[in-house]
Amino acid sequence: MHRRSLLARVGLATVGLATSGRAPFAARAAGPLRVLASFSILGDLTRQVGGDAVSVDSLVGANGDVHVYEPRPRDLRTLMAASVLVRNGLGLEGWMDRLTGAADFKGKVVVAADKVAARTMKQDSGAIATDPHAWQDPRNAILYVQAITAGLAAADPANAALYRNSAERYSARIADTDAWIEATLAPIPVERRRIITTHDAFGY
Numbered sequence: 749m750h751r752r753s754l755l756a757r758v759g760l761a762t763v764g765l766a767t768s769g770r771a772p773f774a775a776r777a778a779g780p781l782r783v784l785a786s787f788s789i790l791g792d793l794t795r796q797v798g799g800d801a802v803s804v805d806s807l808v809g810a811n812g813d814v815h816v817y818e819p820r821p822r823d824l825r826t827l828m829a830a831s832v833l834v835r836n837g838l839g840l841e842g843w844m845d846r847l848t849g850a851a852d853f854k855g856k857v858v859v860a861a862d863k864v865a866a867r868t869m870k871q872d873s874g875a876i877a878t879d880p881h882a883w884q885d886p887r888n889a890i891l892y893v894q895a896i897t898a899g900l901a902a903a904d905p906a907n908a909a910l911y912r913n914s915a916e917r918y919s920a921r922i923a924d925t926d927a928w929i930e931a932t933l934a935p936i937p938v939e940r941r942r943i944i945t946t947h948d949a950f951g952y
Contacts, residue, residue: 838880858899
């Protein structure tokens with residue numbers, strides 16, 4: 749009876765540790781760095797930087813709408829198990845502060861758009877607001893990669909060189925894409941460049 753009581757206490761202590769904000773750091777040595785991204789594009793960027801050294805989950809999938817997303821109980825558990833949270837910033841994830849507050853998240857928070865010079869956009873109401881869709885500019889995407897790399901390196905110093913090397917290669921690919929876009933548009937006179945789009949979020 750005494751042994752069963754002791755095991756129960758150990759079990760409760762283990763559950764408490766696993767659900768605390770400090771647990772991910774204690775468990776990190778056992779496997780890849782666990783990262784949670786707010787939506788799939790940030791998840792993709794993180795995988796490009798982290799490779800096999802990271803395990804990445806995304807709250808909002810490829811077909812989801814990050815603006816109106818409503819976190820679920822399992823999202824809370826996923827966040828509590830992560831060592832790093834990657835979010836866009838610029839007001840994109842209006843629900844994120846509630847989620848991190850409920851989880852009492854103690855891990856590393858990466859704001860991918862932290863260094864971006866944001867543009868503005870006109871809302872349906874006519875009000876002017878910050879446009880948070882900055883990743884659509886390849887040059888901003890490189891800034892995202894830099895922020896993610898710094899966050900992963902801070903959370904997992906043992907693999908910092910790996911993250912930086914991967915980020916350098918990936919940023920070069922993004923820069924090549926940016927150059928291709930510029931070269932493709934160059935023959936079109938600036939005054940004749942008109943774009944029809946379904947959403948004003950494509951301003952970048």
